[in-house]
Amino acid sequence: MNPDKKEQILLSGLANNDSKCIEIIYENNFSTIQAFILNNNGSYDDARDVFQEAIMILYEKSKLDSFALSSQIKTFLYAVCKKIWLKRLQSRGKYAINLDASVIENTLVQNDDIENARQQDIDFNIMEAALEKLGEPCRTLLKAYYIKKKGMGELAEMFGYTNTDNAKNQKYKCLMRLKKLFFAQYNKLNEDE
The missing domain is CATH 1.10.1740 (Rna Polymerase Sigma Factor; Chain: A)
Structure with missing residues (x-):
């Protein structure tokens, strides 16, 4: 639709x-x-x-x-x-x-904000698409940390990491993958304009 x-x-x-x-x-x-x-x-x-x-x-x-x-x-x-x-x-x-x-x-x-609102819509949509492409367990891990505000200890327990440093390291790797996916799509969109 x-x-x-x-x-x-x-x-x-x-x-x-x-x-x-x-x-x-x-x-x-x-x-x-x-x-x-x-x-x-x-x-x-x-x-x-x-x-x-x-x-x-x-x-x-x-x-x-x-x-x-x-x-x-x-x-x-x-x-x-x-x-x-x-x-x-x-x-x-x-x-x-x-x-x-x-x-x-x-x-x-307001009219001054419409362009910002439209850009924000585009950015949200690109981020949603990047999250979908990211796959599991990264998607769940990042949502747990950034949206549900879970701590590193909770993440380590949820995902079976041996300690909080491993959870932190995995979160960082997932975030870098998400950024790469986001900016690849963002830059592609800007090249097409």
Whole structure:
């Protein structure tokens, strides 16, 4: 199915409270938001709250006839969650940043951000393809470390490595393979343009 068509079906399903579409949106996007918030002074509960707020914003927008999503759903949700989270961090005094309130309040990806959003979509898609090509056990190992935040001791135990140094070494090798796959596709894409 055409990716744009799939996005429109999911958006329409969200607007119509289709539980399957909502579940797919959660499954496809929550782990990215969770990783972002956990890496930026947040907790799992913070990630759930922020993600839920972003879903509600997308839901409200999807009900408007005038709303046209100019990026992928994951890019929209990431941009919204990032703005919400930065505002919360600023209010907690944990993140010193000068953000104009109007910028924070406006949760739509603006014209200036559209090109960045599109590039981010391309980069996400290239990374997903690179992860698929990477194969096992590297894919599972990198997801366990970077997304699920497993420590080296846990990785050593999960994958049967004799110690944490071996786990760290294998993670490094997997990461280098992933980078090689990513940049091979990225450079090929840029040559074709």
